[in-house]
Amino acid sequence: MSQHKENRFLPYMREDRLPHIFCPGCGNGAIINAFLAAMEKAEMDFDNIAMVSGIGCSSRIPGYLNCDSLHTTHGRALSFATGLKVANKDLDVVVFTGDGDAASIGGNHLIHAARRNINLTVICINNNIYGMTGGQISPTSPKGSFGTTAPYGNRDTPFNLAELVAAAGASYSARWTTVQIENLVLAIKDGLKNPGFSFIEVATQCPTYYGRKNKLRTPTAMAAVMKANTVFKSAADRMSAKELEGKIVVGEFANKQKDEFTQGIENISVEKSGKKTLINSAYESEL
C-alpha cells in the first residue's frame, strides 16, 4: 500500500478547489511550492498577502491559494494590482502572470509598473508558449521553435524579460528555472522583502504544448535541456552573443534600492493633509 504524504503547504491552499487544472509535468506546482517556501523564509504574514493575476495557466495559481485573490482580465493584472496597492499600501500584493499575459498583451503595464517601482512582487512563469489556448507562440518563444501558429518555426525575436524589466526601472529583477528551486526560493524571498517592484521570471516546462511541438516529449527531457542550457549571469556577462544563443541566463538583473511609488503618494498626502492616505474609507459614512 502506498503511503500518502501530505504536502506541508496544504494549509495555505483552498482544499475545496482541488484537484487543480494543471497538466502532468507542468512546472506550476513546483513554483507554488517555491513561492510558499520563500514566503515562510521571508517571514511574511500569509494573511496579509493579496494576490492578483491575469489570464493563462499561471494566472490560475492564486485561485488555489487561501488568500484574497483577484483573477482579472488578460494582461491587465498589474494595473489592477497597482490600484489595489495604492488603495491599501499595507497589503503585500503578489502578482502571478505568464509570458503571454505579462509580455504580450500586458507589456505596456509591465514596463510602467517597473518604471514606477511600485511595491509588488511579480512571479512571471515563462513557458515560452500559450498553454491555455493550446500551444501558440508567445513573445518569449525562441527563434525557430514551433507552435500551432508557427508551423514553419517562429520568426520573431523573443523578449529577454528579466533584462527588460530591469531596464524599465524595477529595483529587483531575477531569472531562475524550475530546475534550480533553491535559487528560485531565495529570489522570491528577496523579491518579497524588497520594498519596490520585484520581478522574478521563472523559466518552466510546458510538456503538453511546448514539449510536444518541439520534440521534447517528457517533462524530464525538458528539464534536462533547460539544465544543460543554463548559464549563470556572472559567466554570461563574459560570453559573446553567439555563445549565448539558445542559453537561459539565470541570476539577478537588478537589485538596488530606489524610491517606491506608493510611499511617494503617501508623502504627498502627509504634506498636504497632515495624514497618511486613508485605508478602507469606502466603509465610512463621514470622512
Added chain:
Amino acid sequence: MAQEFFIQGNEACAKGAIAAGCRFFAGYPITPSTEVAETLARELPKVGGSFVQMEDEIASAGAIIGGSWGGTKSMTATSGPGISLMQENIGYAFMSETPIVIVDVQRGSPSTAQPTMTSQSDMMQARWGSHGDYEPIALAPSSVQEFFDFTIKAFNLAEEFRVPVFVMADEIVGHMREKITVEDDIEIVPRKRPEKSDDYLPFENTENGTNPMPAFGDGFNIHVTGLTHDERGYPDTNNPETHQKLVQRICDKILNNKDKICSVKSQNCEDADMIIVSYGSPVRSVGEAVTKAREDGLKVGYIKIDTPWPFPDEQLLELASNAKDVLVVEMNLGQMYYEVDRVLGKGADVHLMGVIGGVMPTPDEIVEKIKEIGGN
C-alpha cells in the same frame, strides 16, 4: 451653511466625487474630460486620497477596480475613445460586482473625430459597450450643478448595487461655468461589510441580489474572477445553471430596483399633444423651446431623462401616454431615440431631431422642428 461656487463642470464633478467619499482616481489625459483629473490630482492629497496617472485607459479602469477591492471608493474620467479602451475591464466590473464610477465627458465621434466639440455619441457604448448581458446605471447631467449632484448620486448607486455607474456628461456641461450650491448635509452611502461566518458566501444568489462587499485584507480570503463563478466566487464555467443564476442576478438586482434608480423630470406634459424627450445639455434648449412654443399656443411639453440607463419605461409611459407626437432631441444620429420608440411608439409617432457636428440644437431650431411635425 450651504456654500456657493462659480466653477467649471469638470471641476464640479471632481468636487462631487470628493464629497461622495471618492479617495482614489486613476486616469489618462483626454479632452474634454482632463480637468476632472487635473482637479483631483490637486485636491485628493488634501483629503488623504490618492491620484495616479496611468499608462492608458485600460490600465485606468483596471486600477480603479483594484482600488475598489482595496476598500476605497474609486473613479476614472475619460471621453469616447477612452471608454472604448476600458470596455473589457468595465465588463469585468459588472461580472465581479465591483462598485466604480466612470465619468464620460462626451465629444464628437466616432474615432478621434472632434476632441473639443460636444456630442452624446456614447450612450449605447455605456449600455452595450462590453460583451455580454448586464444592466448598467447611467446618469446624464444637463448643468454644472447636476454634474456635481449626479457624481455624488453615481457613487451612492454604485455602492448600493455594487455596479459600475456612468456619468454621461458632454463637452458643454464639462466646460461651461455656472454657479453651484453645495449643501451641508450631503447624503453618502457607505459600503456594507459582510458579517464573518463559517457559511459566508460572497456571491450568494439572494433575492435582493446585492451582497455586502469585503475589502481585500479584511480576512475573508475571497476569490474574485471574471469567469462564471459559483456563490463562493470559485470558477464554474461549464455549468449552465451557475451561469444562468449569476448573470440573471446581476441583471435583476438593477431591473428589480428601477423604481429606486430611475429619475425623470417633466414640464407641461399634462395637456400636451407633443412631448419632447431629451437628456443632458440639449435639455437646456428644449426647455426654452417649449416655453416659446407655448407662447405660440402650441401644446408642447418635455421630459428630461436624468437616468438613461436603466431606461425609465414606466415614467415615460405615465407621462406621455396621451401625446400624439414624441420628439427625441439628442446629439447623435439616433441612440436613445430607439429606446423611446420602443416604449412610446405604439401610441404615438416618435420623431428624431439628431444633431451632430459638435453644436447644440438651439431653441429656435427645436421650435421649427416642433412646427414642422405639427404641420404634418
